[in-house]
Amino acid sequence: MNAILAAVLQILGLVGALAFSVPLLGRYLAHIYTSPKHLRAEAVAYRALKVDAEADQHWRSYAMSALGFSLAGILFLFAFGRLQNLLPLDGGFDPLPSDGAWNTAVSFVTNTNWQWYSGEAATGHLIQMAGLAVQNFVSAAVGLSVAAAFARGLARTRNQGRIGNFWVDLVRTTVRVLLPVAFVVAIVLVAAGAVQNLHSVHEMTTLTGGGQALTGGPVASQEAIKELGTNGGGFYNANSAHPFENPSPFTNLLEIWAILVLPFSMAWAFGLIVKDKRQGGAVVATMGTLLIVGITLLTWAEMAGPGTAPQVAGAAMEGKETRFGEAATALFAAATTGTSTGAVNGMHESLTAPGGGVAMFGMMLGEIAPGGVGSGLYGMLMLAVVTVFLCGLMVGRTPEYLGKKISRDEMVLVAVYILTTPILVLVGAAIALTAPAGLAGLSTDGPHGLSEALYAVTSAANNNGSAFAGITSGTPFWNTLLGMLMLLGRFVPMIFVLALAGRFATANRLPANSGTLPTHRPLFIGLLTGVALVVVGLTFVPALMLGPIVESLS
Amino acid sequence: MSDLFVLLRHSLAGLRVLIAATLLCGLVYPLVVTGVAQAAFGWRADGSLITESGAHTNDPAEAVGSALIGQGNDDEGLFYPRPSAAGDGWDTLSTYGSNLGPEDPDLVKAITERQREIAAREGVTVDQVPADAVTASASGIDPDISPAYAALQVSRVARANGLSDQAVTALVAEHTDGRTFGFLGEARVNVLELNIAVRAQRG
Incomplete structure (x- = not known):
């Protein structure tokens, strides 16, 4: 079969699998985020843990719970990293240094999974399972919970800022969604x-008498949740390029599906929660459009293979695995940067210049195509509010979204939400590129060196976690800087989202009239896509010009 | 100040929930997956180890490697794998790609040198050397090479082992996997399994 046809069929296969599973999982998600009934085991757990599962929390209280839970997670993981040598199954590894433990704790709690260390050479089985993989579950659950709370805020009227119960959302997401789906995916991966x-590391004698270490571990269980929760932190340094994490083209497609299914399903669930399926459909369509454009450009770039090294070699196979080739690597790269995953099945630093640029642009979009679990939906809904606001200005009417009036106060929250990440990225990049300790971590200079630094701060502030991995980031400077960016990039926007959800829950619903902009038609989908591109474009084009664009043109 | 107190109270509740989550997601989940995986797919769960005769084993002491993990060799009677950037080459404790960008002069130089070396070794021209032969993989332990790179090595391997080209070509064909379901990923040849077959044929 011709390579282009195979690439197209591979994309269509993915689209088909998602089209089948997203409505099913979306309906299930909508059910668990609106049902008043607890499972018996959940009710017992709430009582035992002394958690108030009946309160309908005000948004401030909801935010406090989300922040408090995450704070506990950071402290717990920091201590785990510092003390790993004193615990069983430590693999004989040293404790993480304090800057490294801080970076890793923040990284996994914020759903970023930036890794400054090499998994097989720094972290034992226990911290991988009971420290890092636990945050793979719960950090994903926090994101989904906040998105569900935002959807409920839009669905409610005159509810005094009350948007649901964080603990219930957290527990249900973990127990009823993430655990069962991850279990099935993990078993299929092992099969x-x-x-x-x-097992601990065993030494083997190779066919020609050399030595090779066999590095086992609880890999499949971690791989499954790493993709499903759009986390991305690899068990091994090579991440999903490692054959033990991603052994075949089939597992590759399964992992890409796992990366994308929950973000899309949550958008579908949104429509059901606000009791207007078409609204969820419009969000899914916008996400899908942006993702398909990203996939197409990245696949084209990698298969065409522009650039000196790919041209000399004959194809852009540097940093790619034979079993995946250009097309399946490009598909994975588009999925991982369109979400906040950051897992990689090929080395992004060795992508072609336009391919690497598309990957970076996907992250800069704020990861809304389809974005991280939960965070993708609320990011997209923030842009939807901007879109109705712009359209309202154009025709001179008070803008509204789903019957909720968008006034000055709402727009202030949306504006600061949208500005937070770009400020973090650009200020972070400026600090990194002016500090000698920042420059010291770069593997090269010129436009590619700038891309490397820009990619790192973009990845951190957007909670992605992938890297142009030539960078040496395991230094106190980079660990501290990126840790700060990850922390602020996760929780500052989240607070604005919850504040807006509270305002919506309090507000009345205006009846639709002839002047209302319908937010489910193709026109709106087009406008929303345009707004996403313009907002990001205006913010980041200058920086992209100096990095990937100059590199593409040279 | 009261906000800080409230946050602290929520953090304590968070810590209790986190401990429960650690037990459930951090211990029960991976251990149950391990149990099921070991019972149902023990060989794969242990790393798809194979012996010198190509038989499956779960014992690393008996194995010559994993069918999924590439290994280096410098035996001209065997098929060579792709270049590796994992540690000093094929280091499973340091899996990685080169992370060299497309315009990196060191990468261009390395590719050109590899092309010259391989062309001389296999007695072909530089433009006949396929891309995967001169580029480092992402993991540094890529178990496969392209069918084109395998075909390029057939004559040398046949000569070194006193086998006919046809016999070795047949072995390559036997160990070539097409795209999964015809359209997923790329066609590939598993180097370790192929080399085991070559050694068996040589007797």
């Missing part, structure tokens, strides 16, 4: 070759 054991 297809991923490893799952608790």
